[in-house]
Amino acid sequence: MQDKVIEMSDGLTVPFALAAGLSGAVSTSGIIVTAGVAEIIAESIAMGLGGYLFGTAEVNHYNSERKREYFEVDEFPEKEKQEVKDVFKDYGLSEHLREEIANELSKDKDKWVEFMIRFELDLTKPNPNRPRKSALTIASSYIIGGVISMAPYFFIEDSETGLKYSAVFTLIALFVFGIFKSKVTGIPILTGAFKVTLIGAAVAIAAYFIAKWMAE
Amino acid sequence: MQDKVIEMSDGLTVPFALAAGLSGAVSTSGIIVTAGVAEIIAESIAMGLGGYLFGTAEVNHYNSERKREYFEVDEFPEKEKQEVKDVFKDYGLSEHLREEIANELSKDKDKWVEFMIRFELDLTKPNPNRPRKSALTIASSYIIGGVISMAPYFFIEDSETGLKYSAVFTLIALFVFGIFKSKVTGIPILTGAFKVTLIGAAVAIAAYFIAKWMAE
Numbered sequence: 001m002q003d004k005v006i007e008m009s010d011g012l013t014v015p016f017a018l019a020a021g022l023s024g025a026v027s028t029s030g031i032i033v034t035a036g037v038a039e040i041i042a043e044s045i046a047m048g049l050g051g052y053l054f055g056t057a058e059v060n061h062y063n064s065e066r067k068r069e070y071f072e073v074d075e076f077p078e079k080e081k082q083e084v085k086d087v088f089k090d091y092g093l094s095e096h097l098r099e100e101i102a103n104e105l106s107k108d109k110d111k112w113v114e115f116m117i118r119f120e121l122d123l124t125k126p127n128p129n130r131p132r133k134s135a136l137t138i139a140s141s142y143i144i145g146g147v148i149s150m151a152p153y154f155f156i157e158d159s160e161t162g163l164k165y166s167a168v169f170t171l172i173a174l175f176v177f178g179i180f181k182s183k184v185t186g187i188p189i190l191t192g193a194f195k196v197t198l199i200g201a202a203v204a205i206a207a208y209f210i211a212k213w214m215a216e
Numbered sequence: 217m218q219d220k221v222i223e224m225s226d227g228l229t230v231p232f233a234l235a236a237g238l239s240g241a242v243s244t245s246g247i248i249v250t251a252g253v254a255e256i257i258a259e260s261i262a263m264g265l266g267g268y269l270f271g272t273a274e275v276n277h278y279n280s281e282r283k284r285e286y287f288e289v290d291e292f293p294e295k296e297k298q299e300v301k302d303v304f305k306d307y308g309l310s311e312h313l314r315e316e317i318a319n320e321l322s323k324d325k326d327k328w329v330e331f332m333i334r335f336e337l338d339l340t341k342p343n344p345n346r347p348r349k350s351a352l353t354i355a356s357s358y359i360i361g362g363v364i365s366m367a368p369y370f371f372i373e374d375s376e377t378g379l380k381y382s383a384v385f386t387l388i389a390l391f392v393f394g395i396f397k398s399k400v401t402g403i404p405i406l407t408g409a410f411k412v413t414l415i416g417a418a419v420a421i422a423a424y425f426i427a428k429w430m431a432e
Contacts, residue, residue, distance in 0.1 A: 021254025038237025038423040
């Protein structure tokens with residue numbers, strides 16, 4: 001859910017701003033559509049694959065750390081017990097209680113390893129299906145966002161007119177997605193929605209004027 | 217470090233592919249430079265601000281959860297003690313040991329709250345300076361990556377020739393950053409570097425042919 005919402009607002013903001021920038025530099029929509037489509041393809045593949053690789057690396061990292069903990073618990077049980085005790089030292093538990101926790105925990109090897117992974121290494125078990133799902137979600141959300149902001153240029157030949165419609169579509173969509181994004185990330189909803197919308201507008205305005213200035 | 221490396225390779229991949237796509241559709245570099253600069257501005261601001269907002273939301277979330285835990289520890293100490301005991305139930309500790317842990321922990325309110333935040337809520341204390349630093353890192357890394365891949369188009373008028381130089385620069389840079397990226401994310405180094413480079417190449421090839429086909 002988080003991936004989806006964040007990528008969709010990125011997909012709205014960046015192609016929108018790119019198209020706005022080009023509208024400041026060229027008068028017809030043809031090249032803007034080409035650039036927009038190229039950008040959407042590039043970004044959705046790059047981000048989708050990036051998310052996939054990062055996700056699989058995380059799964060592999062978790063599995064190898066887990067294997068290492070099993071090895072250490074087998075080979076150096078006293079060292080691992082000491083590590084359990086160290087975790088609780090920070091929370092001010094008494095020496096004898098820490099000793100007892102380490103002893104009880106060491107009776108069940110699976111639970112012991114699970115404990116070390118979570119509390120010593122601070123890792124949570126990643127879902128092995130997540131990387132692929134997350135890649136598809138990121139890519140498709142970016143594409144949806146991009147299509148919304150680029151749609152007017154497909155139908156309107158004059159780039160400045162296309163920009164006006166694109167701005168209306170995009171800012172409404174950004175506001176709506178800003179509401180969801182705020183819910184997901186835990187920011188106050190209206191503040192968050194306005195922020196997301198304002199960022200989109202600011203980015204597009206910056207791109208428009210810089211591109212116009214460069215084209216002169 | 218992670219932000220820096222990942223954004224730099226994104227900044228290399230996406231403007232490179234966008235420029236490659238446009239090279240398939242237009243013959244001179246002028247419009248490609250404009251589009252590339254607009255994209256780099258849009259993406260670096262959008263990602264930088266996105267990272268900043270996400271980071272500050274995380275800091276706020278942590279602070280409000282912390283406040284809530286202090287409140288609960290004051291108002292419902294028995295319920296919170298039960299929650300401490302529940303944490304250790306999953307790890308198979310005996311009833312009397314869990315009781316003792318909860319009792320010892322409840323003697324120091326600060327440690328108790330710290331414990332609940334980490335072990336019940338699974339939150340780690342975010343660095344309050346991180347959002348700003350992270351935003352600047354993300355934005356500047358994206359800009360550096362973008363400038364490397366766009367540089368040839370600034371100097372070479374013919375877009376197909378620009379593309380050849382851009383491909384050489386970008387693929388070398390992607391390989392070098394792929395090495396760092398692999399180190400940071402824990403993938404085997406050469407495999408990771410080749411993957412990053414191949415993704416960049418594949419994305420650019422896809423953008424090039426689709427844009428060429430659209431322009432016909």
